[in-house]
Amino acid sequence: MSGRSQVSPSLQSIKSLPGQFKFMDTKASDHLAMSENLQLGSGDAMSPRTLGNGTLGDRVAEGAERSNSNVDTANEDSPYGRSLISGEERPSIGDEDSEAVASPLPSTSTSRSERIWGDMTPYASKKKLQSWFQTPIGDWELVKILSTSGVETLVSLPEGKVFKVKEESLLPANPDILDGVDDLMQLSYLNEPSVLYNLQYRYNQDMIYTKAGPVLVAINPFKKVPLYGNNYIEAYKNKRMESPHVYAITDTAIREMRRDEVNQSIIISGESGAGKTETAKIAMQYLAALGGGSGIEYEILKTNPILEAFGNAKTLRNDNSSRFGKLIEIQFSETGKISGAKIQTCKMILFVFSFLLPLGFL
Numbered sequence: 001m002s003g004r005s006q007v008s009p010s011l012q013s014i015k016s017l018p019g020q021f022k023f024m025d026t027k028a029s030d031h032l033a034m035s036e037n038l039q040l041g042s043g044d045a046m047s048p049r050t051l052g053n054g055t056l057g058d059r060v061a062e063g064a065e066r067s068n069s070n071v072d073t074a075n076e077d078s079p080y081g082r083s084l085i086s087g088e089e090r091p092s093i094g095d096e097d098s099e100a101v102a103s104p105l106p107s108t109s110t111s112r113s114e115r116i117w118g119d120m121t122p123y124a125s126k127k128k129l130q131s132w133f134q135t136p137i138g139d140w141e142l143v144k145i146l147s148t149s150g151v152e153t154l155v156s157l158p159e160g161k162v163f164k165v166k167e168e169s170l171l172p173a174n175p176d177i178l179d180g181v182d183d184l185m186q187l188s189y190l191n192e193p194s195v196l197y198n199l200q201y202r203y204n205q206d207m208i209y210t211k212a213g214p215v216l217v218a219i220n221p222f223k224k225v226p227l228y229g230n231n232y233i234e235a236y237k238n239k240r241m242e243s244p245h246v247y248a249i250t251d252t253a254i255r256e257m258r259r260d261e262v263n264q265s266i267i268i269s270g271e272s273g274a275g276k277t278e279t280a281k282i283a284m285q286y287l288a289a290l291g292g293g294s295g296i297e298y299e300i301l302k303t304n305p306i307l308e309a310f311g312n313a314k315t316l317r318n319d320n321s322s323r324f325g326k327l328i329e330i331q332f333s334e335t336g337k338i339s340g341a342k343i344q345t346c347k348m349i350l351f352v353f354s355f356l357l358p359l360g361f362l
């Protein structure tokens with residue numbers, strides 16, 4: 001894997017998008033759209049780091065701040081519920097003299113989660129490891145620890161800016177060797193910026209799927225990615241490929257159904273525009289390739305445009321938004337082939353696949 005410098009480590013904190021937020025046209029804003037969807041860093045993901053955010057970051061931060069009070073109260077104990085420090089509360093780092101050491105930053109409110117994570121920071125400071133620092137506008141920056149004295153730590157940005165921060169406002173970063181690991185469980189430090197960085201690092205190489213233990217995290221690429229089709233289906237079927245993929249999840253479900261003779265379910269969830277419908281179709285394609293033969297699989301696939309014609313609508317977030325959830329039950333015969341399906345729609349925005357065994361299997 002290449003060095004960390006290739007990827008901008010300026011990351012946007014996780015917050016839900018403002019309700020009125022609209023995805024732009026997918027052609028011109030592929031990268032932006034991706035950032036919007038997972039609230040990763042603003043601007044071109046490969047561009048040099050910037051502390052002054054682009055318009056997207058401002059819009060996201062603005063929207064996030066509007067709903068900040070609720071989120072922060074609700075997530076007081078969640079490591080992801082840390083309140084952003086407003087520009088007024090802290091001097092902007094960009095305004096500081098790069099030569100002189102800036103005056104100490106005011107202390108951030110120390111929530112329980114910060115104290116928990118803070119336990120790891122003294123070790124990172126002592127060893128002068130690279131760490132993540134959250135800027136006043138909520139972006140995460142990778143900083144190098146120069147020295148530490150008690151609660152205050154002197155850190156530098158790659159472009160040379162040096163400033164003092166409270167030790168508790170730093171989070172440990174993972175060593176470069178862990179850049180782009182395909183399972184988040186492999187990260188030594190599983191904090192917010194480390195997860196976002198890893199997902200962004202992989203996204204930049206069109207690796208939109210990452211595992212988080214048994215869960216598959218998918219980032220909507222909003223563009224064609226070369227990850228689908230017969231060659232990939234064959235590769236996953238024959239276990240020649242093992243990188244995280246919807247095909248791999250579907251393959252495991254179908255194999256375990258046959259091996260253990262137990263019904264299986266795949267739950268696909270995410271916010272509007274996250275890519276649930278597309279992911280469900282990709283899973284169905286794999287199922288059709290693996291359990292096909294009777295011809296019913298094509299009938300099942302053909303239900304998608306019909307259901308979408310009746311149940312989809314253009315919304316602020318998604319031009320083709322499903323206004324219903326789906327429960328797709330696919331029945332298999334004793335020979336392991338698809339023998340039928342039942343599709344139920346409901347108001348819940350969630351997709352559930354159930355692979356049902358024939359009665360003879362139970």
Ligand SMILES: Nc1ncnc2c1ncn2[C@@H]1O[C@H](COP(=O)(O)OP(=O)(O)OP(=O)(O)O)[C@@H](O)[C@H]1O
Pocket residue numbers: 026220221222223224225270271272273274275276277278279318320321322323349
């Ligand atoms: N794997 C993918 N590859 C390329 N583009 C994708 C992929 N997944 C999603 N998209 C793009 O994102 C758009 C929105 O995806 P999708 O309709 O699946 O979202 P959703 O989560 O089902 O949204 P809603 O809940 O509003 O129905 C798609 O129209 C497509 O342009």
